[in-house]
Amino acid sequence: MVHEARADRASGGEPAAPQRTAGQRSARLPRDERRAQLLAAAQEVFVANGYHGAAMDEIAETAHVSKPVLYQHFPSKRELYLALLDSHLASLTDLMLGALSSTTDNDERVQAVMRAYYRFIASDDQAHRLVFESDLINDPDVSSRLETFNKTFADAVARVIAEDTKLPQLEAQLLGRGLAGMAQVSARYWLETDGNLDLDVASDLIYRLAWRGISRFPKES
Amino acid sequence: MVHEARADRASGGEPAAPQRTAGQRSARLPRDERRAQLLAAAQEVFVANGYHGAAMDEIAETAHVSKPVLYQHFPSKRELYLALLDSHLASLTDLMLGALSSTTDNDERVQAVMRAYYRFIASDDQAHRLVFESDLINDPDVSSRLETFNKTFADAVARVIAEDTKLPQLEAQLLGRGLAGMAQVSARYWLETDGNLDLDVASDLIYRLAWRGISRFPKES
DNA sequence: TCTGTATGCCGATCTTAATTTCCAAAAGGG
DNA sequence: CCCTTTTGGAAATTAAGATCGGCATACAGA
Structure with missing residues (x-):
């Protein structure tokens, strides 16, 4: 149940609709928007679990994004917080x-x-x-x-x-x-x-x- | 600089005085006293570093005791806290x-x-x-x-x-x-x-x- | 339309750090 | 002198933060 929603990228190049349905990995996003989205996801996870209880894995998952993306915007968990x-x-x-x-x-x-x-x-x-x-x-x-x-x-x-x-x-x-x-x-x-x-x-x-x-x-x- | 004060046990079995000088590993202690001492050490370390910043290593070291001793009195760090x-x-x-x-x-x-x-x-x-x-x-x-x-x-x-x-x-x-x-x-x-x-x-x-x-x-x- | 380039993205690890445990050695009582 | 209890060095386990290398996409210019 980890890779349930990955068919979009593998099944040919058809760009179809630019926006994806919820629950999918996000499409490419301008840097600013992505950053804002990551902040929102982090906010949600930090609020629910506290700093120590929050995992970068979960924040990335909440944002429908992989961890490297997170680290491209924030150098560390602490900086994000x-x-x-x-x-x-x-x-x-x-x-x-x-x-x-x-x-x-x-x-x-x-x-x-x-x-x-x-x-x-x-x-x-x-x-x-x-x-x-x-x-x-x-x-x-x-x-x-x-x-x-x-x-x-x-x-x-x-x-x-x-x-x-x-x-x-x-x-x-x-x-x-x-x-x-x-x-x-x-x-x-x-x-x-x-x-x-x-x-x-x-x-x-x-x-x-x-x-x-x-x-x-x-x-x- | 990790094991600076460990010569007492390694250098022969000479039991000398039952009480050790400060900075050494402690002598055997009745269960209650040992527990009280561990609590005092934990108090000190928790106060100085917070729960997450405190390491069981450091608590044991502060009490001049090895980690297994700590775990014989408290099943986990959380219980100790x-x-x-x-x-x-x-x-x-x-x-x-x-x-x-x-x-x-x-x-x-x-x-x-x-x-x-x-x-x-x-x-x-x-x-x-x-x-x-x-x-x-x-x-x-x-x-x-x-x-x-x-x-x-x-x-x-x-x-x-x-x-x-x-x-x-x-x-x-x-x-x-x-x-x-x-x-x-x-x-x-x-x-x-x-x-x-x-x-x-x-x-x-x-x-x-x-x-x-x-x-x-x-x-x- | 074709091609080169820069940007965004991800799977799979790597690394570190801290809790928890194993097992042999020492100490002390009967 | 033996047997139980206590101790510690060293190692197993886990979990989480951080990274590496490659692939896909958008877009500019010819």
């Missing part, structure tokens, strides 16, 4: 910073950020599994990229906090990290119990929890 | 539930829980890296154990929240998960920037953030 991670982190960063600059009111800012976070987690490519549940965290490149993102995000939140509470940098940053963690963890939990709670209801709940916590935060208890 | 994970999760659960039952005042409860969390993260065996930064999360056994712990903890917090706010189960649980995430993430950040902020100061900051957020949480904004 990093390409996906970078792409997701870039778009997530855009979402976050966009939400932060969507208003000048800090209250609304927190609400917008939380909602953006939930939207990202809910996005149907399950990018969050690659980003927040990576099993390659020990790789220095992976952890440094994640740390860069977390810092960017937490610092932005910390600025809002510092502005609203006059708390010193260091402490505002700790709170920023805490709120970032709250968003991440609660959103992932919400996703698993989806159907029970609407996205906006859930993210608003967390937003109110966060905002009540930080607004006019007292320096002494 | 699970034994450690179980042990850490059990003690963490104890810490949490202990903190929750240390008082009947919800305000103080939250403070005690946060402090306990920070203490666990700060514990010098770095157990938190095995628990919260595992690169074996895709293993069903690992993730189910983690989920069990998270549920236990978040449910306990959710009970406090429900009591204080009259919020429905579902929403209280979401907030519970969020606060658990806040504790985890902020504590790990705090650990990395240690020296800048005292444990009690940091955990109190987070506790106040959490308590302000949840106490008398309004059902409508």
